[in-house]
Amino acid sequence: MGNFSPLLKLLLGTDKISTRIIRHLNSEKGGRVTFIPLNRLRPPNVAYPDSSDVVPLVKKLKFSTRHSAAFQQVFGRTVVCRDLDVATKVARTNGLDCITLEGDQVSKKGGMTGGFYDHRSSKLKFMDTIRQSMRSIKLKEDTLTDIRANLVEIDQEITKLVGEQQKLEGDQARDKSNFDQTKQDICSANKQRASIVKALEKKEKLLANARNQIDQLRSNIATKKAEM
Numbered sequence: 130m131g132n133f134s135p136l137l138k139l140l141l142g143t144d145k146i147s148t149r150i151i152r153h154l155n156s157e158k159g160g161r162v163t164f165i166p167l168n169r170l171r172p173p174n175v176a177y178p179d180s181s182d183v184v185p186l187v188k189k190l191k192f193s194t195r196h197s198a199a200f201q202q203v204f205g206r207t208v209v210c211r212d213l214d215v216a217t218k219v220a221r222t223n224g225l226d227c228i229t230l231e232g233d234q235v236s237k238k239g240g241m242t243g244g245f246y247d248h249r250s251s252k253l254k255f256m257d258t259i260r261q262s263m264r265s266i267k268l269k270e271d272t273l274t275d276i277r278a279n280l281v282e283i284d285q286e287i288t289k290l291v292g293e294q295q296k297l298e299g300d301q302a303r304d305k306s307n308f309d310q311t312k313q314d315i316c317s318a319n320k321q322r323a324s325i326v327k328a329l330e331k332k333e334k335l336l337a338n339a340r341n342q343i344d345q346l347r348s349n350i351a352t353k354k355a356e357m
């Protein structure tokens with residue numbers, strides 16, 4: 130049924146937007162796309178049969194009121210019928226495209242489509258699968274972005290910790306060097322002290338000998354004076 134071809138067209142707010150996109154496609158050689166501008170739509174005013182066996186398809190669809198004109202344009206002249214007999218009568222009498230509950234189609238132009246339909250080959254199903262796949266990809270990309278951000282934070286934290294560790298190791302190395310130097314200085318001071326003590330002991334002995342000699346000389350002088 131030709132009425133369903135707009136399903137594969139792009140719906141836009143205004144014809145100005147579609148004009149810009151078409152110009153871009155032409156300049157980039159991006160292929161051909163059919164657009165449906167909302168501001169150019171003039172949906173038909175359809176008189177539906179007053180029958181419980183016939184329901185306008187638009188009443189079974191959920192959509193935003195903003196897109197009402199587009200849905201009326203695409204599905205406004207299509208009804209759902211109880212069976213093929215009702216569909217044939219409505220298509221002939223009311224000039225509407227009909228779909229039965231079994232999925233058979235009767236065109237207002239007289240054409241009929243029926244039989245087994247493999248839903249696995251549905252373009253709408255393919256499009257829905259693509260949309261779901263795109264959403265899944267987007268979620269995975271968002272998750273990957275979060276993981277990358279976390280990895281950056283972890284890497285920064287590791288760099289910070291490594292820097293702190295290197296600083297501590299540097300401080301420890303300086304402290305050890307200072308300790309070793311102090312230990313060496315103490316050892317040298319102790320050796321110098323021992324040397325000074327030994328030299329002092331020698332000088333004290335020399336001083337004691339000198340004092341003894343002085344005392345001896347004084348004693349000799351006193352004896353000489355007494356003999357005179």
